[in-house]
Amino acid sequence: SLQQLQESYTNYKKQINDCLKSKGYNLSSSDNFYPGLGDYKKLMYTKPAPADTSSVTLPPPHVSVEVDYYKGTRTYTVILNVWEH
Secondary structure: OHHHHHHHHHHHHHHHHHHHHHHOOEEEEEOOOOOOOOOOOEEEEEOOOOOOOOOOOOOOOEEEEEEEEEOOOOEEEEEEEEEOO
């Protein structure tokens, strides 16, 4: 339901903010492309890129949160991706 979606999205956003903001991650967001889900922006938590971009070190870990809707089953899903490289 949309109420459960709102609760889950808000809960994940708070927990991730509490965890990552204090560790130097920045939050950026982009609009949800699915009609009717404009309140659920895609959230990206990233660290600033290193000043020396010529090195071959891997990019820093980052996290994204997004909301999807599948018409076939009328299912809302909160998707959490974690990249640790």
